[in-house]
Structures are given as C-alpha cells and as structure tokens.
Amino acid sequence: GGRLSDYIKSKRVDFREALHISRQLLSLIKEIHRLKIIHRDIQPKNILIWPRPIPGEFDFMLINFSSSCIIDHKKHLSIQDIDEPLGNSFYLMPQFEKPQNDSDQRVKQFQINPTIDVTGICAILFWLITGREPKECKNIWGQPPHQCHQNLKIIEKKIAEVTAFRMEMKINEHLKNHLLLTFDHCFADPNQQWTLEKVEYELDFMISLLTIDQKQSNYFPNIDYVNNEISSIFITLEDPFVYVISLIHHLKKEFENRYSKLIRWLNIGKGNWRYQDKQIENQDTLDFIYQGKPISIDLIWNVKFSEEQQFLMNLIAKLPKNIDFELPLGTWGRNQQTSGFEVILRFFEIEMKILINILFQSIKT
Numbered sequence: 469g470g471r472l473s474d475y476i477k478s479k480r481v482d483f484r485e486a487l488h489i490s491r492q493l494l495s496l497i498k499e500i501h502r503l504k505i506i507h508r509d510i511q512p513k514n515i516l517i518w519p520r521p522i523p524g525e526f527d528f529m530l531i532n533f534s535s536s537c538i539i540d541h542k543k544h545l546s547i548q549d550i551d552e553p554l555g556n557s558f559y560l561m562p563q564f565e566k567p568q569n570d571s572d573q574r575v576k577q578f579q580i581n582p583t584i585d586v587t588g589i590c591a592i593l594f595w596l597i598t599g600r601e602p603k604e605c606k607n608i609w610g611q612p613p614h615q616c617h618q619n620l621k622i623i624e625k626k627i628a629e630v631t632a633f634r635m636e637m638k639i640n641e642h643l644k645n646h647l648l649l650t651f652d653h654c655f656a657d658p659n660q661q662w663t664l665e666k667v668e669y670e671l672d673f674m675i676s677l678l679t680i681d682q683k684q685s686n687y688f689p690n691i692d693y694v695n696n697e698i699s700s701i702f703i704t705l706e707d708p709f710v711y712v713i714s715l716i717h718h719l720k721k722e723f724e725n726r727y728s729k730l731i732r733w734l735n736i737g738k739g740n741w742r743y744q745d746k747q748i749e750n751q752d753t754l755d756f757i758y759q760g761k762p763i764s765i766d767l768i769w770n771v772k773f774s775e776e777q778q779f780l781m782n783l784i785a786k787l788p789k790n791i792d793f794e795l796p797l798g799t800w801g802r803n804q805q806t807s808g809f810e811v812i813l814r815f816f817e818i819e820m821k822i823l824i825n826i827l828f829q830s831i832k833t
Contacts, residue, residue, distance in 0.1 A: 469518035472528075476512065476596065483626040483643075484678055486596035488524060490589055491671045496528050497585045498664055501539065506580060509535040510588025511558035512595065537580050559591040559602045563658045578658040586664045590654030597647075598622045605655045612655035614648060623647065630678060638811075642677050642818060645796040646670060669793050669826065676822045688730065688821055709743045712771050712779065716750065718809065719816050726817070731756045731824070734764070746773040756824050758831055765827065777801060783816075785823055788830075795819045 469475070481489070493515065500507060507514075507530055516529040563578040578584075591602045594613060599622070602613040613619055624644065631640040650670050653662045662670075720733050734753040742749045748771040755762040766786035773779045781797040797819060800812055 469516060469527075471513050472515040472517045472592075473512035475517050481596050483597060483630045484675075485524065486593060486626075487671060487675050487678070489526065489596060490593040491668075491675065492526060493528060493589050493592065494586070494664065494668060494671065496530060497589060498668075500530065501582050501585070501664065504539040505533070505536055506539055506582055507533060507536050507585050507588075508579075509556060510585050510592065511556050512592060513558075515592075539580070539582065557601075557603070558595075559588070560604050561587055561658075562605050562656075581658065583658070583661045583663060586667050587654050587661050590650060590662075590667065594619075594651060594654070597626050602655070612651065614651035614655065637680070637818060638815060639677055639680065639818075641798065642815070643674055645798060646674050646677075649794060649796055663791075665789050666791050666793070669787065669791065672826050673793075673822055676825060677818075680818070680822065688727065688825070708746075708773055708779070709741075709748060712748050713741060713750075715809070715812070716769055716771075719813055720752070722813055723817055723820060732762075747771065754820075756828070758828065763827065763831065765823070774799075783819070787827070793823070795823065 497507070497510070509532060510530075514530060514532045516531060518527040520526060561584060563581070563584055594600075594602050598613075598619050600613070600619060604613075606612055607616065614623065624640075627640050627643050627647070631643065650662075650667065653660055724731060724733055732755050734755060740751055748769070750769040752767040752769065754765045754767060756765070757763070768784040768786075770782045770784060771779050778799055778801050780799045783795040783797055785793045785795065787793050797812075797816055801808070
C-alpha cells in the first residue's frame with residue numbers, strides 16, 4: 469500500500485477501475501461526514517490505499533485533517549481566515565477563490581459545505597481517467613478540465629476501451645453523457661455542485677452501464693417478459709412541438725409494451741405540456757412493481773431545440789432525499805422516422821432500465 473498518488477504511478481487504471489475506486493472513496497467520505505467532519509483537502513496524496521486479496525478491491529484511509537472542519541457550523545477544527553489561501557495544487561476549487569461579488573459570509577458558507585469533499589472525489593475521478601490533475605475549474609479560455617480537447621479525447625478513448633464489446637448498445641455514449649454531466653457539476657460554481665447522494669447515484673449508474681448484461685441484481689431478468697416487436701409508428705416532422713409530443717408518446721408506449729408485466733405509465737396519452745423559448749417540458753409518472761406493490765417514479769421530460777433541426781432530450785427523475793437525477797438522452801435529429809426511432813427507443817430503454825434497477829436494489833437493501 470501507500471499514498472494513492474504513488475500507487476497510481478506504478479499502475480495503469482482503466483475506466484472501470486476509476487469508477488470503482490471513486491465509488492469506494494465516496495463511501496469513505498460518507499463515513500467522515502456521518503461523524504460531522506469535512507476534510508476539505510481531498511487529493512491523491514492525502515489518501516492511503518491497500519489492495520485487498522480480491523482483485524479490484526481496496527481499503528482506503530484519509531490522512532491530513534489539518535484543513536478540516538466540523539459540520540455544525542459552530543465549532544471548527546481549523547477553519548482558516550477567509551483571506552488565507554485554502555485548497556491545493558491538485559485542484560483549486562472555486563470555493564477557495566474569493567469572488568468579487570460575494571460577501572465574506574457567503575464565501576465562508578461555501579468553504580464549510582460538505583460538497584467540497586464530494587467535488588474533491590470527482591476531481592480524483594477525472595485524474596484517474598485522464599492521468600492529469602484538474603488544477604482549476606476553468607482555464608484562461610474559460611474551459612473546465614473535461615472540455616479541453618486533449619482531455620476529452622482521453623476520456624473518449626478510455627471509455628471506448630471498456631465498451632468495445634457492446635458498441636451496438638451505444639454504452640460508450642451513455643457513459644460519456646453521464647460522465648460529462650458529472651464533471652459539468654464537479655467543476656461548476658459552488659452553488660451548482662452536486663451533493664454526495666447525487667454523485668452516488670451517478671457513479672452507481674455508470675458502473676451499472678458496464679455490467680448491464682449481468683443477470684443478478686436485475687429487475688428485468690426474464691426474457692419471457694419482453695415483447696420485442698415495435699408497433700407501426702408515424703411521427704409528423706412538420707411542427708417541432710407536435711413532433712416531440714408524438715415521439716415521447718411512442719417511446720413510452722413501446723417501453724410499456726415491451727415490459728407490460730413489470731412497468732406501467734400512469735398518465736400515458738395525458739400530461740401537462742409546456743412549450744416556450746424552443747423548450748418543451750412535461751411531467752410523468754412511471755410505476756414498477758416490487759413484491760406486488762407499485763413503486764412510483766415522478767419524471768420530467770425536458771427537450772431543447774437547436775437551430776440545426778436537432779433537439780437535446782433529458783429526463784429528470786425525482787428520487788428519494790429530494791434528488792433530481794438527470795438522464796441525458798442525447799442529441800437527435802428531427803428528420804428521422806422508424807429507423808431513427810428504434811435507435812432513440814434503445815437509448816431510452818437502457819437509461820430507464822438501469823434507473824429502475826438501481827432503485828430496485830436500494831429498496832431491496
């Protein structure tokens with residue numbers, strides 16, 4: 469064992485291992501937060517790692533609590549003066565850069581927020597994948613680390629290495645969408661950074677994408693439940709609003725037809741649609757059955773149109789603990805009929821099945 473910074477120098481970490489290490493580190497952070505402590509200096513040299521006898525499993529320990537504080541906001545172990553530099557050279561978070569238009573008190577609240585440690589884990593995930601320290605949330609051109617061209621190419625390559633066996637399912641696109649969404653918030657302003665629970669869901673989702681074929685822990689285990697026939701569809705291409713409503717209606721209908729014994733939409737064919745500024749929203753509810761009882765998931769469809777006859781589709785799931793979990797369904801062209809619909813349906817189906825699987829497992833445990 470030794471420091472994580474030294475351990476990684478001698479070992480090549482693939483994308484799958486990077487996710488698992490980050491997920492284990494997040495559990496460690498959860499434990500210290502349960503003790504009302506925020507570390508505030510999460511970086512590889514402050515993490516000790518010991519490989520377990522089982523390949524791919526590790527034990528971790530956090531060290532160097534010199535910058536830590538207590539979460540109750542009343543007693544701080546070593547809360548430093550607002551003007552004294554905090555942070556490290558591995559990743560200088562925006563919490564530790566005093567903005568010109570924020571009061572000292574507001575900045576101090578950001579500096580003792582638990583999301584600091586969570587963002588530190590996300591920065592380590594970036595480092596594990598790319599081999600590069602994120603350094604700062606934006607470079608001189610205003611780009612966060614994951615949007616820099618060279619880093620993005622490394623991310624795509626690392627994802628491709630672990631998804632080459634399932635290219636027909638576009639697992640690489642699912643992973644890229646979720647990872648970049650995570651980094652969008654990791655390297656964002658303090659008020660946009662994600663909570664520990666939200667990052668937990670995101671890492672679990674990405675790990676599930678890599679184990680999608682495993683039958684254990686699967687809410688959709690029996691092929692006999694599946695109807696693989698796609699109904700004859702017609703989606704008008706003339707009006708963008710009508711197009712999206714029709715598309716979403718068919719996605720819901722086909723998903724329910726395939727798994728009619730397992731899930732159901734509560735308001736298929738209904739809904740409160742809103743269309744404003746080239747953006748469409750609609751609320752929905754999906755039920756899945758556990759031990760004979762329906763478990764409801766409230767969902768919000770969000771579709772944004774671009775100038776190039778394309779639309780960006782997202783689905784937001786309302787999860788326990790007031791978590792809004794975003795399913796990035798990708799960018800699609802508004803010039804496709806049945807063949808394009810089948811691709812979108814497959815993409816939508818994978819996202820929904822993994823979301824339900826994760827909720828299913830959380831209920832079981």
